[in-house]
Amino acid sequence: MKEFKLGGGNANPETFPYEEIARVAAEAIREVGGDFASYPGELGHEGLRRLMAQRESTREGIEVSPDQIVLTNGSMQAVTLMAEALMEKPGDIILLDELCYMGTIDMYKKVGAKLVGIPVDEDGMRVDLLEEKLEALHQRGTPPSFIYTITTYQNPTGAVMSLPRRHQLIDVARRYNCIVVEDNCYGDVHFEGEKQPALYALDNSPNHIYLGSLSKILGPGLRLGYFFARPPMLQRLLGRRGDGGNSLLAASIVAAYFKDEMWNHIERANRALKEKRDALLASLQEHLGDICSWSHPVGGLFLWVNLPHDIDMTRLAELANAAGVRYVPGCEFHVDGTEIPNLRLAFGHPPIADIREAIPLLAGCIRAASAHSTAATSEAAG
C-alpha cells in the first residue's frame, strides 16, 4: 500500500543538492588532508563556522564571531546539551512552549527535567503567562534552569514571535535573570512577509543562547547544526559536551558547497517548499474547509490543523493508518501529553502529487472519526 509521509520532519529530497555536493567533495577532503588525523577541536570546522556567522548576520542581524560558534551533530545535539549543561540536578524545571517539538520534550524528560509549558498563540510564547510562572517559581525557590522556545516558524504551530513579544521576553528574562535558549532551527525556511530579528540580535546578555541547523534547508542526514553563546556561557556549555567534537568530513564538504552556493540554494529550496505548502493549503481548503481550520505558516516545514472538537483521535489514527496517511497527532507536541484535537502535517518531504492525493484520503478519515458524522463513519468503516 502506498504511504503518504506527512509525519516526520524530514527535508525536501527533491532539492537536496547531492550532485553539486558530490562535485566539490574531493577538493574539500584534499584541503583538510592530514588534519583528519587530529581531533576537530571543540568548535569544529572553521570554514563552516565562518559561513554560519555570515548567514546569521545577514538573516538575523546577529553579530557573532566564528570563535563563538560550536558545530554540533544536528541541532538536536545542542538541544540535549542545553539541559545536560544547565540543569543542576534531576527534577530541575525547564520552561518551554506548551506546544513544542516532540524531540525536545522527549529528551528533556529523559534527562530528568520537570517540564512546565507556557501557552503559545499566533505571536509565539505568551510572555505574560511566562512572567506569572517565573514569579511563582521564584517565590517557591525553584527558578527554572532555562526557557526553551522556538521563536520563528514554531514547531508545530508555525507561529512567529512578534517583535513586541520578543522585546517583552528579553525584558522578563533579564528581570528574572533567566537563561533563554532560542531554537531557530527553521529560520532558513522563509516563504513570505517580514522577518523578525533573533532575540540574540536584540540583546547582548550572556544569558542568551542560540541554536541553528542545516537539517531543514539541506537535510538531517548530514547531522550538522550549531549553537552559539557569549562567554562565560559558551565555556559552560562546551564543558559538558562529551563527544570530542563535530565531524570535519561532513562539515568541510558542506562548507565547500555553501561557500558559493548558500544563498542560491536557500532561495531554490524555499521556492520548492513554498509550492508544497501552497498545494497543501489548497487541498485542505478544498477538502476540509467546512470542518477544520489550520495555520498559514510563512516559513518552516509544518502545518498545524485544528480538527473538529468531537474528533475521536484513536479512531482517526486507525483510519489514517489504514489509508497509509502519516501525520503526528497533537498530543505528541503537548508538554503534558494532553489529548488535543489537532494534528501536524509535514509538507517538506512528500512530493506535491502525494500531498494532493493524501489530503482527500485524510479528509475522509477525519469526517469518519468525528462524532457529528456518525453515519458517514459507519459507511467509511463498513
Place this chain on the structure above:
Amino acid sequence: MKEFKLGGGNANPETFPYEEIARVAAEAIREVGGDFASYPGELGHEGLRRLMAQRESTREGIEVSPDQIVLTNGSMQAVTLMAEALMEKPGDIILLDELCYMGTIDMYKKVGAKLVGIPVDEDGMRVDLLEEKLEALHQRGTPPSFIYTITTYQNPTGAVMSLPRRHQLIDVARRYNCIVVEDNCYGDVHFEGEKQPALYALDNSPNHIYLGSLSKILGPGLRLGYFFARPPMLQRLLGRRGDGGNSLLAASIVAAYFKDEMWNHIERANRALKEKRDALLASLQEHLGDICSWSHPVGGLFLWVNLPHDIDMTRLAELANAAGVRYVPGCEFHVDGTEIPNLRLAFGHPPIADIREAIPLLAGCIRAASAHSTAATSEAAG
C-alpha cells in the same frame, strides 16, 4: 619554537588516506542522494555498520549483526552515553581501570559519577581486586552502574588483558550481575604477538557492551565510532541518545573507501605506526635507559614511562614546556588525580624525525627535574 607533539592521542597524518577517500567521495554521495534529506535512523549508515560487523568478526571473533551496531560521533560519544544511560542518579558508582584514559575520567566526573579505580598490571585490570570491591559495594547496598575497561592496548599503560584474566572478569561480572563496558577503541592498532578475543566474543550475556572506533586507524577528525550490545541492553542505550543519529555524509564516504581497502589500509597504517613505536623505544633506550623504564606496547598509540621516583613533576613540566616537548603527565590518567612519577608519550602523530629529536630533549628535562641530579638541574636551568 618547534613543538614536539607527543601529548594528545591524534592518529598518524602520514597514512591518512585522504587522496583515496577523495576519489570515492562523489560516488558515495550520489549513492545516498535524496536520503540525505531524511534522518539517518538511530543506528546510522547501513554499509558502514556491515563493514564494522565484518571487521569485528575477523579481528575479535565477535558475531554481531549490523542491526545491533550503533554508529556514534567518535567512540567518545559512546563512552559518555554509557554513563548517561546506565547511571540512575548522580553519585552512582562506576568502576574503572585506576589508570585510565583522561577523557573518560573527565566526562564521567562531569555527569556526576563517583569513580572507583581498580589497579591495573601488565595483564590489565586486577580482577581479584575488582571482586573485592564489588563484594564490598554490594554489602553496602551501592552496586556500581557498570565496569569500564580498555581491554586491549590499554590507555595509558599499553597493557593487554590476558585470556585467563578475561575469563575471570566475565565470571566475576556474571556473579555480581554487573554490566561491563569494554572499550576496544585501539583494537585495530596491532603490531605483533598474539591477539586476545574480546569479552563480547567470549560471553553472550546482554550485560556486555562493546565500544569501537575509527579514530585510531583513520583519524578522530572523522568522528566515527560505534557501540554494540544485545537486546534489551541495546534499546536501553539507544533510548538515552540525544543527537538524532550519526552523519550519513561522513559514514557513507568512509564506507565507500573501506569497502575494498579496509584491511590493506589497516596493514599499511600499522606498519608505519610500528616504525614510530620502534623509533621511540630506541630513543628512550639510548637517552633514558639508565634512569627510566617504560612499557613495550604491542599495539595502540601510547607508551607509558616510569620516571625516577624523586622526579619533580612540576619542574619537569616547566622544563619540557620550555623545550617544546609535549606529553601528558601521569596524574591526568589517575582516577583520583594522584601525583605519580609517570608520563605518557603518544607516538602516532609526530614524524619519526620529531620523535628522535624530542627524546634527547625530554631526557635532559627529566634528568634536570630529578632530585639526585640537582647539580645538573641548576646548570640546565641556569
